[in-house]
Amino acid sequence: MVTSGERGTASSTTRQLRANNPPRSGLVQPRTIAGALKRALYQRDTACTYPGCTHRIFLEGHHIQHWADGGETSLTNIALLCSSHHRHVHEYGYTIELGSDQRPRFRDPHGRPVVAAPARPEVADLGWPRIRAVNESLAIDADTSACEWDGTPADYGTIVGHLVVADGLR
Numbered sequence: 787m788v789t790s791g792e793r794g795t796a797s798s799t800t801r802q803l804r805a806n807n808p809p810r811s812g813l814v815q816p817r818t819i820a821g822a823l824k825r826a827l828y829q830r831d832t833a834c835t836y837p838g839c840t841h842r843i844f845l846e847g848h849h850i851q852h853w854a855d856g857g858e859t860s861l862t863n864i865a866l867l868c869s870s871h872h873r874h875v876h877e878y879g880y881t882i883e884l885g886s887d888q889r890p891r892f893r894d895p896h897g898r899p900v901v902a903a904p905a906r907p908e909v910a911d912l913g914w915p916r917i918r919a920v921n922e923s924l925a926i927d928a929d930t931s932a933c934e935w936d937g938t939p940a941d942y943g944t945i946v947g948h949l950v951v952a953d954g955l956r
Contacts, residue, residue: 817859819847831866835890838902841868848872850882850890865890 819827827847834841847864851857865882867875874880879895892900950956 817849817853819859819864823859823861823864826861827864827866830861833866834868834871835865836867836871836874836892837900839868839871841870844869846872848875848882850884862888 845866845868848867849857850863850865857863881893882890885891894900
């Protein structure tokens, strides 16, 4: 039964939540990141802020100081994370703090700073164009490796006999 004016929340639950988490000031801070704030966040970060991560899709805003601990929903308290690294922060014990340049710094569950891994090296040209050019005259197609077996069962006794003779055992 919904009587509190908040869809999907029973009035007793709403009262309990409000009693346990009273507003810290006269204004209730929103905890969602929407509208102009989300656009500013995407413009500032452009990709996941986890060191070395280049993901640019499935990004989520994360409160550096959690909203339940008094953290504001403002651009200076939000970092953009991909869904994988957001899970690292919430479930695996990674933490975020702001550096002197106001950029997020990450620490692993043991408190060690997370540094960016070097970019993957570019794979050298394996020479496939040259290999194809050299082998073009061979006219290899889908039927090249087709065998002429008609499906009759193999006579293993005859095959073993030929192998014995070929190995000089008889």
